[in-house]
Amino acid sequence: MSEKELLIYIDGKFYPKSQAKISVYDHGLLYGDGVFEGIRAYNGIVFKLKEHIDRLYSSAHAILLQIPLIKEEVMKAVIETLKTNDLTNAYIRLIVTRGVGDLGLDPRKCPKPTVIVITDTIKIMDPKVKEEGVKAVIVWVRRDAMDATPRNVKSLNYLNPVLGKIEANLAGADEGICLGADGSVCEGIAENIFIVKDGVIYTPTTCTGALPGITRKEVIKWARQLNYQVVEKIIAPSELFDADEAFFTGTAAEIVPIREINDRIIRDGKPGPITRRLMEEFQKAIKNPNEGTPIH
Numbered sequence: 001m002s003e004k005e006l007l008i009y010i011d012g013k014f015y016p017k018s019q020a021k022i023s024v025y026d027h028g029l030l031y032g033d034g035v036f037e038g039i040r041a042y043n044g045i046v047f048k049l050k051e052h053i054d055r056l057y058s059s060a061h062a063i064l065l066q067i068p069l070i071k072e073e074v075m076k077a078v079i080e081t082l083k084t085n086d087l088t089n090a091y092i093r094l095i096v097t098r099g100v101g102d103l104g105l106d107p108r109k110c111p112k113p114t115v116i117v118i119t120d121t122i123k124i125m126d127p128k129v130k131e132e133g134v135k136a137v138i139v140w141v142r143r144d145a146m147d148a149t150p151r152n153v154k155s156l157n158y159l160n161p162v163l164g165k166i167e168a169n170l171a172g173a174d175e176g177i178c179l180g181a182d183g184s185v186c187e188g189i190a191e192n193i194f195i196v197k198d199g200v201i202y203t204p205t206t207c208t209g210a211l212p213g214i215t216r217k218e219v220i221k222w223a224r225q226l227n228y229q230v231v232e233k234i235i236a237p238s239e240l241f242d243a244d245e246a247f248f249t250g251t252a253a254e255i256v257p258i259r260e261i262n263d264r265i266i267r268d269g270k271p272g273p274i275t276r277r278l279m280e281e282f283q284k285a286i287k288n289p290n291e292g293t294p295i296h
């Protein structure tokens with residue numbers, strides 16, 4: 001029996017996945033000129049949809065990209081795409097490109113941005129590895145400086161993380177850790193990073209060039225509600241090796257314990273108690289209808 005083909009939203013219309021195409025003159029393709037969000041739906045609830053839409057508009061604002069829809073219409077497009085595909089659990093990729101222009105990079109040549117919603121699944125890590133803790137490696141690829149391509153604008157320009165992932169792959173690691181332009185710890189490939197030392201939770205400040213992750217923000221909130229001290233600071237790479245616990249956070253990754261970094265085992269190599277406690281909070285939150293937007 002052939003599976004029903006997923007339908008993709010492009011500029012207000014639905015197309016079967018095999019026919020969902022955009023122009024080769026779209027500056028999203030030619031220059032990585034555009035913005036996007038990765039969002040998750042769990043059990044009929046789109047987790048933190050409003051927050052993702054807000055970040056999409058902030059990213060677009062920073063690159064002077066005028067999204068041709070208001071926020072409510074973009075939210076509706078996301079919900080409609082999920083409904084059309086009869087999905088209650090999904091990974092959602094919401095993309096707004098600069099649109100079709102000519103071969104010069106001038107954005108003024110692109111009169112109409114392209115809006116795309118893909119609702120599918122994502123698997124970025126082996127579930128068993130994810131549970132036991134991943135092997136991470138600090139890669140040579142630095143995040144751009146604050147005044148270069150900013151990572152806090154979630155743009156389509158992802159060559160930096162792609163290069164990081166290539167290096168992690170070559171090192172036989174599950175995940176990479178990127179440093180900021182100043183050499184301090186910044187984030188994972190497409191995740192934020194946290195460490196725990198003597199009961200205190202630390203994460204790099206977003207001034208290092210780390211994306212202000214939506215999962216990161218929630219984790220900080222839950223940790224503080226649980227009375228843990230959370231400190232955003234500059235973290236030296238060597239501090240990672242000395243951590244009692246370490247974990248990544250992200251929409252696609254969720255919360256992932258880190259077992260080892262550049263061959264240094266983190267404490268006993270097992271997910272630590274604070275990491276596990278926060279993973280429980282994550283599971284609670286994704287089941288809570290108040291933490292997202294219902295599909296139906």
Ligand code: PMP
Binds near residue numbers: 161192214249
């Ligand atoms: N950093 C980068 C570079 C990312 O691409 C992502 C994924 N969006 C994250 C961090 C994690 O952010 P979030 O929790 O919002 O998914």
